[in-house]
Amino acid sequence: MTNHVKRSPVTDSSRLISHNVQADPTSQRVVEAVKARLCGDGNVPAATLEHQLGLVDRLSGFELGRFLLVNRGLDAYWTHRLVIHETDSLRQGMVSELEYLIFERLPAVLATRERFKIFRRELQARLKPGFVLASVPCGWMGDLLLLDYETYADVRLLGLDLDKNALDGAYQLANERGLARQVQLHHADAWEMDLNANVDILTSNGLNIYEPDNERVVSLYLKFFNALKPGGQLITSFLTPPPTLSNESPWDMNATTPTLLALQQLLFVQIIEVKWSSFRTHSQTREQLERVGFRDVTFVNDRGCMFPTVIAKKPS
Template sequence: MSGSLDQRALKSHSVSSEPLAETIERHAARIRREGDKPYVSVARQLELLEQLSQFEFGQFLLQNQGINGYWTHYMLTHPWRGRVTGKNQYGQPLHDLEKFILDRAPTMLATQQRFMHFLSENQKAVKNHARLACIPSGSLGELLYLDYAGINQIELIGIDYDAAALSDAHALAEKLGLSHFTQLMQGDAWQLHLRDEFDLISSNGLNIYEEDEVKVTELYRQFYTALKPGGKLVTSFLTFAPQSGEDCEWRLEQINQQDLLLQKIIFVDILEAKWRCYRSSAQTRTQLEAAGFRGIEFIYDDAHLFPTVIAHKS
């Protein structure tokens, strides 16, 4: 574990110092250069680009092409907060495009369901003297939002490459009164060097940024080694879209096609988002088994876009 990791190597998002105006113009120039597409005009893309620049979440997406721990926490907890109040983190009315992203974009809805599945599965591991890890930690919500009633001794370990995410996790642990249970470390998930340490590893958000199948299997092998015998991995993956040419597991009747198209225009055509690595359930099972896991179970969101996977170490 290291406190001086190169933040330029982050997989989930860039760390951009480019002024927002320059970022917008760079995106706009590319959109104009690529021209009209069969399903969306240049003018419509430029209109959406301008709208994205009008709220902070959109600005972050434009500048970084991914989602860090802070914004992951923001979008995952939106159903409890912004969806109820109609307001953003500053108590201001949500921009219409931000409301679309958080309330209607199909992959966002699947992501929010995925988070609830993680909480349900992770709760089962809450016992006195347990060691629960979240890798990458992000804001550590996958552990900090669990119920610790009756628990007086437990360790909640967050490991993340991003120092900013660890800072957010520390703040959330303090806010929820769980800092006495919490340990945070900066480190690379592919270089854990840990053996038989954890009863649970909760891990979302790495494999969707990694194209190399060998590296994904190696990630699972790192997790397997770090778990205690009898330990459990809770992880997830994005499934293939119909037009990918791969086996599609989506339940299309659960997806609003107009919302799906607008999501594609925003995240693929305008933002060129980084989370574009997809896998099938069968492929994921094979990779987990190659890493040593057994007792593999899949829990699907309504549309089968972002499954949760439970895997056990013998």
């Protein structure tokens, strides 16, 4: 792998904002700490508290649930597992009911899976011979590595991530796809990268949703802008606010059911306290992108309008 990964001076994985690479996902200590926190809320009715504690036990009963309890976010491996999973391929009874619901029915999971398909469709449509494509943060780099390059053998693929485990996964997937010779991986912080206007298309998912500071997000978009060639395009995404948080919420409530939204709220917000809670509106995202110089900003919404894709162009 060392021949394929360039390491920048800044590679401190403790700066990861999505998950903790040092965490033990089987830690009973974390499970007990979550239960203690829930019990400490004296305003929760006994029956509701019992239900919440039962959900903690059910989460601790399968691998993804344990990872979420400990990390409060997803790493590259679990993000890849969730987005490539074919909806309705897991039958009820094959796994626990809660694991089934997370993989097959939760609105946020279905939205990010649909977002992943939109990314791949939009990227495939824009491929041209000789292009340089970058993924930041790349994770397992499925957005690029799962495209069809049969007539684009000279395309170069760049991946950048602060998590070395993500780069290991990307390298493994590149080998499986027969694309290792076209791939170059960088172990670096996205906010400190310098791709020197060498990229035709840059794709990014899963970083801005963990960053609550709007100015930090703008500075990230500026890094993306500077990485692109004149005329280059950015394909990224963002989480929109739910109706309970904003009157500007674009969520289509007909695309899901209240019971699943309630379960998602209970699991992700109250029990796990997930870190991916930085919501932004379409207008706010457009303003942030245009502020750093992007133009021709267009949106491609998922069915529920929870996790839109946004495409922006660097002027020629």
